[in-house]
Amino acid sequence: MKKKILFTGGGSAGHVTVNLALIPRFLKDDWDIHYIGSENGIERQLIEPLKGVTYHHVSTGKLRRYFDWNNFKDPFKVIKGVGEAFSIIKREKPSVIFSKGGFVSVPVVIAGKMNSVPVIIHESDLTPGLANKVAIPFASKVCTTFPETVKHLPENKAEYIGAVVRDELKSGNRAKGLSFSGFTGSKPVMLIMGGSLGAKRINEAVRNQLDELLKTFDILHLTGKGQVDSTIHMNGYKQFEYVTDELPDLLATADLIISRAGSNSIFEFLALKKPMLLIPLSRAASRGDQILNAQSFEKSGYANVLLEEDLTEESFMKSVRETYQNRETYIHSMEQDNAGDQANKIEALIKNKAK
Incomplete structure (x- = not known):
């Protein structure tokens, strides 16, 4: 039986590119690949055309650090998204979830934890974004791009990996x-x-x-x-x-x-x-x-x-x-930068965490 992985992340191309780097590696190893994004986000444009990847969309709200009337209704969108993601995850039973961040990833990570599926988050920036800050308590592991980021994260979850660059x-x-x-x-x-x-x-x-x-x-x-x-x-x-x-x-x-x-x-x-x-x-x-x-x-x-x-x-x-x-x-x-092949490192970490 094929192993199954579920990717999530979106809202901007930056929250999709690492997924685009990793997906071909799992396709090559004949994994069953699913992706949860938003209905109209750029992630749908980038992911849905990929052969061998099944795209699902869920409701998502934006998390804001400033006053906006939408702040009163968006939490209900997130709650709805958690329910939708929970149903998808329960039905598909992925071995592992990999999240690149962005607002759409929050309900997916929470629903993954509720389904007892290992969740790995990748944080690109030097300090965690708001979406990942909300999601981190529900994650099994948090991979960082900058070594300095580790000090902002729970010691038992953080692992410095480095940047993942698309081979193409x-x-x-x-x-x-x-x-x-x-x-x-x-x-x-x-x-x-x-x-x-x-x-x-x-x-x-x-x-x-x-x-x-x-x-x-x-x-x-x-x-x-x-x-x-x-x-x-x-x-x-x-x-x-x-x-x-x-x-x-x-x-x-x-x-x-x-x-x-x-x-x-x-x-x-x-x-x-x-x-x-x-x-x-x-x-x-x-x-x-x-x-x-x-x-x-x-x-x-x-x-x-x-x-x-x-x-x-x-x-x-x-x-x-x-x-x-x-x-x-x-x-x-x-x-002089001597970074190794981070895509290999994160691929190995994901496979190691898969149930």
């Missing part, structure tokens, strides 16, 4: 990426990534300086959903809302990356040895996790950091020039 990202083809973009390769390529939802402030900073930037770079701009500006038509500037299959090739073309500081993305850039300028989400718009991630990378010599609070046209261009001029220094520092 390491096999990108620069020539294919240039062809897809319509670039000749005569200029260095700047890749801007603001995450699946985009980064309005970064998008504006880039577009306000396009004339100047295009003197040096060809620019690939992943704008985020609904943020392509169809009025801009300039040689050397290509916009896409979001890419999936082409991403490894586009990353292979990049000589400089400008990005937010979500953990999954920046560790992917580290694995690919890509010089990066990080503009983390501000504390006003987040809990400050991206700032901590960026500061950790800056301290290690992997990245240049420009805080959003300090973002102006002048500071942006100064930081771009500094990052590109010092690219070899960043690459050298990243080459």
